[in-house]
Amino acid sequence: MSLPAKVLVANRGEIAVRIMKTLRQLGIASVAVFHAEDREGRAVRESDEAVELFGDTPVGAYLDIAGIVAACRSTGAEALHPGFGFLSENADFAEAVMAAGVTWIGPPPSAMRAMGDKITSTRLAAEAGVPILPGSDGAVASAEAAVAAAELTGYPVLVKASAGGGGKGMRIASDPDDLREAFGRASGEALASFGDGRVFVERYLRKPRHIEVQVLADAHGHVVHLGERECSIQRRYQKVVEESPSPFVDAAMRAEMGETACALARAVGYVSAGTVEMIADEGGDFFFLEMNTRLQVEHPVTELVTGLDIVAEQIRIAAGEPLALAQEDVRMDGHAIECRIYAEDADAGFIPATGRLALVRFPAGEGVRVDHGVVEGQDVSASFDPMIAKVAVHGATRAEAIARGRDALQNTVLLGTVTNTAFLERVLAQPAFAAGETHTGFLEEHADALAASSADADVERCLLAAAALASPRFDHRLAAPEPLASMGAWGT
Amino acid sequence: MTYEITLGAGDAHAVGVTRHGTRATVTIDGLAHQGSLRPLGDAYELTLGDRTERAWVVVDHDTIHVHAFGRGWTLQLVDPVERARRGVDSADVATAPMPGTLITVCVEAGQAVAQGEVLVVIESMKMQSEIVATRDGEVAEVHVALGESFDRGAPLVGLVPIDTEDV
Numbered sequence: 001m002s003l004p005a006k007v008l009v010a011n012r013g014e015i016a017v018r019i020m021k022t023l024r025q026l027g028i029a030s031v032a033v034f035h036a037e038d039r040e041g042r043a044v045r046e047s048d049e050a051v052e053l054f055g056d057t058p059v060g061a062y063l064d065i066a067g068i069v070a071a072c073r074s075t076g077a078e079a080l081h082p083g084f085g086f087l088s089e090n091a092d093f094a095e096a097v098m099a100a101g102v103t104w105i106g107p108p109p110s111a112m113r114a115m116g117d118k119i120t121s122t123r124l125a126a127e128a129g130v131p132i133l134p135g136s137d138g139a140v141a142s143a144e145a146a147v148a149a150a151e152l153t154g155y156p157v158l159v160k161a162s163a164g165g166g167g168k169g170m171r172i173a174s175d176p177d178d179l180r181e182a183f184g185r186a187s188g189e190a191l192a193s194f195g196d197g198r199v200f201v202e203r204y205l206r207k208p209r210h211i212e213v214q215v216l217a218d219a220h221g222h223v224v225h226l227g228e229r230e231c232s233i234q235r236r237y238q239k240v241v242e243e244s245p246s247p248f249v250d251a252a253m254r255a256e257m258g259e260t261a262c263a264l265a266r267a268v269g270y271v272s273a274g275t276v277e278m279i280a281d282e283g284g285d286f287f288f289l290e291m292n293t294r295l296q297v298e299h300p301v302t303e304l305v306t307g308l309d310i311v312a313e314q315i316r317i318a319a320g321e322p323l324a325l326a327q328e329d330v331r332m333d334g335h336a337i338e339c340r341i342y343a344e345d346a347d348a349g350f351i352p353a354t355g356r357l358a359l360v361r362f363p364a365g366e367g368v369r370v371d372h373g374v375v376e377g378q379d380v381s382a383s384f385d386p387m388i389a390k391v392a393v394h395g396a397t398r399a400e401a402i403a404r405g406r407d408a409l410q411n412t413v414l415l416g417t418v419t420n421t422a423f424l425e426r427v428l429a430q431p432a433f434a435a436g437e438t439h440t441g442f443l444e445e446h447a448d449a450l451a452a453s454s455a456d457a458d459v460e461r462c463l464l465a466a467a468a469l470a471s472p473r474f475d476h477r478l479a480a481p482e483p484l485a486s487m488g489a490w491g492t
Numbered sequence: 493m494t495y496e497i498t499l500g501a502g503d504a505h506a507v508g509v510t511r512h513g514t515r516a517t518v519t520i521d522g523l524a525h526q527g528s529l530r531p532l533g534d535a536y537e538l539t540l541g542d543r544t545e546r547a548w549v550v551v552d553h554d555t556i557h558v559h560a561f562g563r564g565w566t567l568q569l570v571d572p573v574e575r576a577r578r579g580v581d582s583a584d585v586a587t588a589p590m591p592g593t594l595i596t597v598c599v600e601a602g603q604a605v606a607q608g609e610v611l612v613v614i615e616s617m618k619m620q621s622e623i624v625a626t627r628d629g630e631v632a633e634v635h636v637a638l639g640e641s642f643d644r645g646a647p648l649v650g651l652v653p654i655d656t657e658d659v
Contacts, residue, residue, distance in 0.1 A: 351590040352616070354643045358550040358557065361534065382591035382616075382641055410562030415550040422563035454502060458543070459561055461525065464497050464507055465518045465540045467556040467567040469529035470549045473495055474509035 003319050004028060004078035004103060009047070010068050011083030013373035014389060015295070016043035019081050022311040031075045033068055035061035037383055042373045049075060058383040062086045065093050072102045079103035079318060081311070085385070088294040089116060105318040107293045111268045115291040125288040128267040130260045130276070133287040135202030143183040147176045149201045158204035159183055161190035161197075168193040172204050205281040207439035210234065210289075211246050212277040213261035214302045216313055217270045218323040225258035226302050226310075227332045232438040233427060235350050240420070240443075241427055242298035243337040244305050247398060247436030253284055258327075264291060273299075273314050279440075297340070297390070300369055304336035304394040335401040338392040339409060339424040341372075343380040346423035347452045352386045354379070355417030363411040367394040367404050370412075380417050388414065398436070402428050426450050494519070496570040497556075504570065584632075586623050586649045592616030594636045599649065603631045611649040612636075623648055 007023055008031040009016045020030040020043070032047035035058045044050045051071040055061030063086060072080060080097050082088035082105070091109035098104050106112075115121045126132045136149035139162050150157045150173070159182045161169030169190030171182035183199065191197035214226040230246030231239040245254070261276035268291075275296045277289040299310050308325075317323070343353045357378050362370040372389030380386065391408050395401035409425040427433060430446055443450065455463065468474055496504040508519040518527040518540065527540040529549070538547045538560065547560040554569040596613035599605055605625045612623050612634065629651040636642050 351644070354591045356552075358552065359548055359559075361548065361559075382643070413548045413559040413564070415548060415557035415559055415564060416552065418566070419564065425562070455499060455561075455565070460499050460502065460505075461520055462538060462540050462543060462545055463499055463558055463560065463565050463567060464505055464520055465525065465527045466529060466536075466538045466547050466549060466558050466560065467497050467569065468495075468507045468509050468518055469516060469527060469538070470536075470551050470556055470558075471495075471554070471569055472551070473554070473569060473571070474493060475511070 003315060006031060006048075006075065006077045007079045007081055007105070007315070008033065008068070008072050008075065008077035008102075009043070009081050009083065010062070011081075011086060011088075012038050012041065012043055012062060013384070014371045014387070015083040015085075015297075015373070017046050017373045018371050019083060019311050020046050022309055022315070025309075026312060026315065028315070031071065031077050033062070033071050037381065040375065041378065042375050045375070051075060058381075059086075065090075065096050068093075069096050069100045069102070072097070072100055077102060079105055079315070081105040081314070082294065084294050084297055089292070091116070103318050105272070105314050107270055107272045107274060111270045111274075112293045114268045115274075115293050118290070121290060122288065124267055125264050125291075128260070128264040130264050130278075130288040131286060133203055133205075133279070136200045139198035139200050140183070143180040146183045146199075146201050147179055150176070150179055153201065153203040155179075156204040156206070157201050159186040159199050159201055161186065161194060161199050163190065163194035163196040163198070169199060203281075205279060205287075207282055207437075207441065208232075209246070209248055209280045209439050210239070210277065211249065211257070211280050211286065212275050212292075212296075213257050214296070214299070214310070215261050215265045215270070215274050215276065216310070216317070216323060217265050217272065217274070218317045219271050219320055220322050221266070222323045223262045223265045223270070224323060224325060224327045224330055225261050226306050226308065226330055227254060228257060229296075229298055229301055230438060231298060232440050233433075233442055234440055235346075235443050239298065240340050240342070241337065241424065242301055243335065243398075243401070244301040245332055245335065247438070248280065248284075253286075257286055264288075272317050273310050297387075298338050300371060300390060300392040301336040301338045304369065304392060305332045305334060306330060307333065334394055334396045335398040336392060336394045337398075337401045337405045337428070338390050339405060339421075339428070340387055341389040341391060341412065341414070341424070342420045343386040343388055343417045344420050345418045346420040350420075352382065353418035354382055356380075357388075357414060358416035359413060360415075361411070361413035362389065363391065363408040367401075368392075368408050369394070370408075388419065399434070402434060422452065423450065426452075494572075496572055498568045498570070499565060500567075584629075584651050584653050585647045586611055586626065586651075588614065588623075588642050588644055588646045588648055589621070590614075590616045591641070591643045592621075593641050594638055594648070595620065597634055597638055599631045599634065601631050601633055605629060605631060605651070614648070625649075625651065627651070629654065 006029040009019045023030045029048045032050040037058045053061035053067045087093040091112040094104045094109045134153035140146040156174045159171045171186040173179035173182040186199045187197040209232045217223040229244045231242040233241035275292040278286045280286040360376045369392045393404040412421045494508040497507045498504045510517045515528045518525045535548045538545045550557040556567045558565045592614040595615045609625045610622045632650040632652045635647045
């Protein structure tokens, strides 16, 4: 089978640009779809042709199944890449695309449905031999029933309200006596808070790490894994720093996690790139979270260490080509770290920021990869996800990658709105990060150390002087020196 | 001419500039420094006293964005004379703490409100936040329509200024 001549990218921003880059390298023409707000965006500029979508909201435009399928027809696109987010995990969309005679660059809808349902995916994962977080089967009726359940899960356990949320009715117990007391307190608290005293018991993970395995499967039953990514640095349950390999995972654990991930992929008849997300505890036990049936935001770190182009693999797999590599051909070289640049005020609780990106300079150089979808002068609006770019770095060692990452973040210039680059640089600078002591509570644990310190007096003087010397206010002729007064390509 | 310049959430500093050709004397809180800001590649070279730094600078009216010392900074310039002339009390306007959408309007123009009373409810990142009156007063205007989106800092509800309320 041959590769498609033209591919429609049903996405926007940096991931659309990234997919088009691979299309260009493969000699495939690209079609962008866009909402009016993205008309001047980088994805449209980088595409060979572009089709406007309409929707009740800007996001709604990218969810318009009929409009996107019509765009495939009108442009003659032979295949469609959904990127991530939006319709990428929508099995109905995949079926609509295929029904139009367009190749879906993604997994079979049946696998998407199976993995999209929490109960089904957990059952299939258990059947495939992926460890499931042990817990009581539903609510426990008494303290003794809780103790009996804990015999099976192992200590420590978490007693959790069935109706719970916000930490109410939640207790950690490290032995049976502890658990009897915790049961009473948790169910009492749950009854008081939610009017429902039912609680259940599950294994409690101390300092859990989010570790996920990238798999690639072709249409001929051949499955390989590309090692793991650790994505424990999260704020509001959203990843901000990802790396590969995980500083926690050794070769034996990698092989074990990889094999279970491949087994799950085989069990659901998976085809294309997918990610099996797991949670690992301090002792190295790991448990199934979910499988993402799409390309992942953080795929660049895997590409940097393996040297593979996952999007190109997806396109070849969708064209029916067998995987060109066997598991033993997959090599992980060095260490890669990705930082997600968001328009947000990290020092004010990560609230999203807006504004015009008046000046944009991304770092470059050895071991630095920047995926972004912005152009200078563009407005960062509240219409879409506030991620501006992904700054990824590669080094021979983790220490080298951290040093490169800090340098790259310091040289990421995004003026006109507030971004989290300085916050991310402080994360990489933490001794605990350098020591690989990462877990999903890392940002809370180190919140004090990560808080912005005020500029020292000398730096503040320099900045005040720069502002004064740049402002036309001080110039009696009121002529701002060019290009200081310039607000970028889109004018003021 | 002297203006007040504030770095981030810091204190305001009185800053004056006297230019002599390409160099200038920058007076900060009464202390004079020799300085210059010259184009250097795609950025600028800032010199102040014996310190030299590379800086990227964007001027957006009285907001000045500077990238230097490895990160971005925002400075705000205020003309003390203009401020005195305007005499607007910021407590007269409830502004948006973050970008979002207006989902509930609890008050209308002319309505008396008490400190702490909910004026509007906004939604941002799927979270709802109540915007409350910071003082007792009378609603002058609701600036945003139901369902409308706004940016951070946008005025949401104006109160009748105190000094004109009894007129």
